[in-house]
Amino acid sequence: MxxxxxxxxxxxxxxxxxxxxxxxxxxxxxxxxxxxxxxxxxxxxxxxxxxxxxxxxxxxxxxxxxxxxxxxxxxxxxxxxxxxxxxxxxxxxxxxxxxxxxxxxxxxxxxxxxxxxxxxxxxxxxxxxxxxxxxxxxxxxxxxxxxxxxxxxxxxxxxxxxxxxxxxxxxxxxxxxxxxxxxxxxxxxxxxxxxxxxxxxxxxxxxxxxxxxxxxxxxxxxxxxxxxxxxxxVPAKRSTQTQVVMNGNAALALGVVASGMEVCAMYPITPATSTSHYLSSIFEKVGCVVHQAEDEIAACAFAIGASYAGKCAVTVTSGPGLSLKQEALGLAVMAEIPLVLIDVQRGGPSTGLPTKVEQGDLMAAIFGGHGDAPKVVMAVSTIEDCFYSVITARKIAETFNMVVMILSDASLATAQQPFARPTFSEDWLAPPVNQSAVPLDAKPYDWDPRTGIATRFIPGQPNGMHCLTGLAHDRGSHVAYDPEINEEGLLNRSRKLAALQTTLRLPPLCGGDSGEMLLLGWGGTLGAIEEAVGILRAEGLAVSSLHLKFLQPMASGIGEVMKRFTHVMSIENNWNDPLSDPLITPENRRYSHLALLLRSRYLVDIDCWGNARGQPLKPAAIVAAVRAKLGKE
Amino acid sequence: MTENLSQCMMRMVETDYVLSDYQSDIAPRWCVGCGDTAILTAMQRLCRDEQLAPEKTVCVSGIGCSSRLPHYMNAYGFHGIHGRALPIAEGVKIRRPDLNVFVTTGDGDCCSIGAAHWIHAIRYNMNMTVLLHDNQIYGLTKKQASPTSPIGQKSNTTPFGSVLLPLNPLTVTLGVANVSFVAQAVDWIPDLLYDILKKAYHHRGLSFVRILQRCPEFMDHRFDDFVRDPSKMRILTHGNGLRLSPEVSRVYKNQETHDPLDMGRALAIAAIADEIPVGILYNDPSVPCYDDLRAGERPSTPALVETVLREEFDKVTIWPDDAEPVAAE
The missing domain is CATH 3.40.920.10 (Pyruvate-ferredoxin oxidoreductase, PFOR, domain III)
Incomplete structure (x- = not known):
């Protein structure tokens, strides 16, 4: 088109x-x-x-x-x-x-x-x-x-x-x-x-x-x-489907309601805040709370406290807030408390471009904290996706007792698009808080060797008393500095990510199954990339794209798909060093986030194209970049 | 908290918690002579006397010597990160009014790295009891000056003596909007520490108790003059505050009758420099609590979620057959 x-x-x-x-x-x-x-x-x-x-x-x-x-x-x-x-x-x-x-x-x-x-x-x-x-x-x-x-x-x-x-x-x-x-x-x-x-x-x-x-x-x-x-x-054809029209932040807010989460703790920050504005106007009607905390750290700590007490909570932020929350996120990882974090990305670093789009937070989301802190990171790519991803995120968070981050961006935040009106299902909601007695010999971190998951004890459950801690701890939640015990904790927290990974399916390719060039993307660039693929294929170029929803962990099979293409290039709305710069060489070039992740995982020479100009990537610019890469200018 | 008397009696008969029910299987690892031990004992006595169900009791802490306390309580404990005990505790409480929430924090945890949360926790005035273990020094990181260290304090970061006046946690707390309960205790008068904690626990709102606490390792002799000379302790009494036992009254004769609703006098008492005031400085039970204000009119149910989602979707729906409901908005 x-x-x-x-x-x-x-x-x-x-x-x-x-x-x-x-x-x-x-x-x-x-x-x-x-x-x-x-x-x-x-x-x-x-x-x-x-x-x-x-x-x-x-x-x-x-x-x-x-x-x-x-x-x-x-x-x-x-x-x-x-x-x-x-x-x-x-x-x-x-x-x-x-x-x-x-x-x-x-x-x-x-x-x-x-x-x-x-x-x-x-x-x-x-x-x-x-x-x-x-x-x-x-x-x-x-x-x-x-x-x-x-x-x-x-x-x-x-x-x-x-x-x-x-x-x-x-x-x-x-x-x-x-x-x-x-x-x-x-x-x-x-x-x-x-x-x-x-x-x-x-x-x-x-x-x-x-x-x-x-x-x-x-x-x-x-x-x-x-x-x-x-x-x-511009001739219109009314959809035969019942549709709703809203922007990404509104869809995220409705997703929070639909997920059954009862607490949202936030601190005002652009461009995430309109999610909380909308949520504030409706959340009390369903008996829930939006807490505007005194700062980003407090918002995250508050959400962790609510989750710990049995009510899986969400905190909503943008780049600078994500940086501030990192220590608290590490606590949630270490103590294995479920938590959903929504990051509506903007241009960075520092205060950067508060109202403009950038996909600059992927590395901070996956690796931002100190130590080994495995978290689930998923990205939304359409307005509809904003709605359903929150429901999925809450379920993963509570199933695996993990932090789940949803990456949206400043463009999706305010972009409006119609999508099929969702049909409510009780399965979306969180189950009631477990208050049953814990078996007397049970331990709060009794990690299942198959999945790494431990059934957590929630305040109010008789016999479940223990002191949760951000310090290294054994299965009984006792502070422990022994090498073996520390390693056991690391292993199980990492194992949960692997267990989740086995359940992920690779999204379908756009275009053909093999060809000259595979474009890799994530998040809000989906529409522009797929439109570009359509134009390039119409010109006879064998170009396809794969758009990832889960960035951490990633579904299996990406390596196999890449093998079927002569060239692989990520398309991202973030910074990469241009090889045209006289100082830049293949050895010192800084790659875009997804390209860097996939290069390290698959040892494939993946190129990247994109920019961080604060504007959404345009289909025509992607088309031009691919033509240039293929020598078809 | 809302149980009626018969339920309460039943529970007493069924369980009848004793002191050891609140002791965890971990022996405290504080130094010999540490004032934290007295605070732990007072907490456990309080839980027993109030017959708090251990599973309904949550002790939240930050980082520091003080913040190890939850490990030694047989209750639900949350040993969090430095400075953030208060927002974690607020999150615990917001949807769980059935839980008894205690926060143990130190002068570094509360008055330095967590100072923003301290100010705002007072303003939120949520139902919880906050124990500030104030030994006027960083202990766990091995002797650095804290915001409450006296001027001239020598430490590893102030080898020639600290140059700043200490911050007074009492006057700061009293100055915050919505403050509802401020008290001061000392670890070396355990009976009054207990009485003050009991008052704090029964206060509806955030009760802030600063406990002057001896650190024999890094602040040895800091409070010796006060420990040895009871006349340097000013005990605050009132019909709505502490009522002293004859034993305490006999030793601590420097007493002042202070109405805990008298903010002006509370501020003056808080600023006293040559004596240590002990008792309830301020107590206003009428201040609204954030957890009550935000409790909502009804619990969240699937039916409610479905209704609100339907209403919200209706506002932005494009119906395929143009049969848009007229009263959608």
Whole structure:
């Protein structure tokens, strides 16, 4: 589903007073960009929701500045939303945008500079700046418009504010609904669905407010029909399946509810926090608690305490929080307390890129703590996956008395995608806390030699009293420094990972079973990689991909699959040293995380491609990288 | 805690725990003369006298000499990581109101590496009893100055004497919003230590007991003047605080009647430098507890989970036949 395939060539037309027949497209990528607080995000989300309800495939991406109120009209302050709108299902944000609505020229520059707008793309500009009283602003606007016109972009100047002021006293508050109407008109989205969406947004407010916004919506549509030669249709087919639309963080939150966990302990951190926001709004309704702790360490310790007392808990964080929790995670490993940790990855190191995507935490998740601390690490790759993975994670955590980490990322966090509405099953939930008496001769760490699993004793269980400790301990949980006893503990904690590993199945390959190139990926890059594979195969290249869900432990069979391909390359949204750098050699090159893991395990010369630019990987960029690697440029 | 009298009587008859029921099979490994031993004994006496079921009793600790205490109790113990005893204990308690939670921590564990948790634990005011074993020195890591070490204290990290004034755990605790119970005890008056722990245990909320504790290895003679001269001990008494036995009263004549609701006087007592106050400095049973505030109106059940999930999914559902339920939101 290449983006170019859906691009229609539109000849410039004189302004048409009547709606023209729509140009049919397979897909289009639309961006709405404004200053923070002007409502572009709400406009974009609403547009996505209307499209999804129409039956279109969508993928939305939020464009978020790191500050709450960055300076107005600033490149760094661009805030908005990208919607990939398609006839069929879409699995990622796609390549460059086809049409951009910009509320000022500075926020537009931010997207242009980032290379996010397709050459020759359509740009709808708020025109009020042309006559701004501040001569500097007016000149800046005129300069940018002239410049982008000269560069071949199709610029339409839209008097958004002027039109809004005809209806409302404060155009800054209503402009986003006007734009929403304009976009619905351009893309032939149903008027009724659009109005219903506006009613949904302002549902809790006064009818007058709903009516005023619907008026703006209708005005936007009417203005577009009367003044723009842009009229597209991206045919939609309503799914025969009942679907839900949400973003990754909302899906994680619902997954927590569905998993039967009763305690979530967290500390605010971007981009993980919206999971806890949503969970906070619903968790008490099911008799559960979101505890906002005093810091990341306390959040982890609190969750460990709750798990120890029989209520498997979850802690939700992002990169810096993961680093802070590491010592406590080691305690959970050593004492064999079940725990689920959700890490919504962002750009690092340090504070890094708080609102931007990166797959930079894999090594920290697997190896971050001191000593040998085996933990289960799994990655989510779609919005639906976010929901079900939490249920799986809780089950693994409680079956093996282990820490289970779920890696999501800043892109999945805010991306919206429809998926089949889950059907509730009681099997998702945790069993009641065991409070039965423990046999008198039983020991708290009576490791089963076949699995390494010991049945843990939960406070309240008669005869089960023991002192759990983060120190090395024997089967009776007594502090012990003897070499043999220490080794026995290490062996059994590691053995649990091996026992889990025997139950894992390798995900199916995308593409063919053998060929020239195998791409390896994990997490949120799934859609972009598989789309790239589709394009490359259509070009006749024997390229396939394998996307891993479990990173620690990994399913058997990866080595066998790799043998069937001439080249193997990981595609990751994290740093690797480019061999083009004069200082970099195959001996000192630092590889991407998954590539490094697989190289050490399989002794295969696995290459890697990717970047850590804070943007999701684009299918076209992956296609280009693979072509280059195969010498097919 | 909510059992009625007859149930309680039944349990007494059935079990009748004795002191040895709270002693684990591990002999304490503290140094000879360590004040921690007196604290352990007082804890075990308290458990026996309150007939706490060992399986319903959880002792959480951090790291340090103090934090070995859970190993020596026959109860559920959680010997955690340095400084984090309080958040672990909060997690234990949040969904398990049936458990009796004790926290044993030291001056390094609580007042240094765990200081953030200490402040916030006071603010959460969850139902638990916190014992701060304060020997004014790092023991397990072999004699480094702690935040409560007196100025001029020579140690392995302050060979020429420490240069900072010590932090006063009593005034700090009293200064935190939602503080509900603050007391001070000393290891060398076991009867009062026991009485104070008993008051602390019966307080609903977080009871914070600072226990001045002798370290014969690294702080030998630190409290000698106070141990030898009972007049340097100021005993706080009140109808709502400690009531002294004639024996104690005869030895410790320096007494002050102090109303535990009098915060102003509590702060003044906490700041006394030349004497050691012993007793209940502050006790306000009306402060709400976080575990009660967050207990929720109903227990989590599968039916409840199913209902809430259905409601949430309804808000974001695209129905295939356009038959969207009108009242979904």
């Amino acid at each position: 290449g983006n170019t395939a859906g691009q229609a060539i539109i000849e410039p037309q004189p302004r048409a007073p009547q709606p023209r027949p729509a140009v049919v497209l397979k897909e289009h990528i639309i961006e709405i960009i404004s200053d923070s607080g002007e409502g572009a995000q709400r406009c974009g989300q609403s547009f996505g929701a209307i499209a999804a309800r129409s039956g279109n495939g969508i993928w939305t991406v939020e464009i978020i500045p790191a500050e709450i109120q960055p300076p107005h009209r600033s490149v760094a302050g661009a805030s908005g939303n990208r919607i990939r709108l398609a006839s069929g299902p879409v699995s990622n944000g796609g390549n460059e945008a086809d049409l951009v609505v910009a509320f000022n020229e500075q926020v537009l520059l931010s997207r242009l500079n980032a290379g996010e707008i397709k050459p020759g793309g359509i740009i709808l500009m708020e025109s009020k700046w042309r006559t701004d009283r501040n001569a500097g602003i007016a000149a800046s606007y005129a300069r940018v418009v002239d410049d982008i016109r000269a560069r071949g972009f199709r610029v339409y100047e839209v008097p958004m504010e002027v039109e809004c002021l005809k209806l409302v006293p404060d155009a800054r508050k209503g402009k986003n609904m006007f734009v929403l109407g304009m976009l619905c008109g351009i893309y032939s989205l149903d008027e009724g669905l659009a109005q219903a969406q506006v009613a949904r947004i302002f549902g809790k407010k006064d009818q007058k407010i709903i009516d005023a916004n619907i008026e703006l919506l209708n005005a936007g549509r009417a203005w577009a029909e009367a003044n723009l030669d842009l009229h597209f249709s």
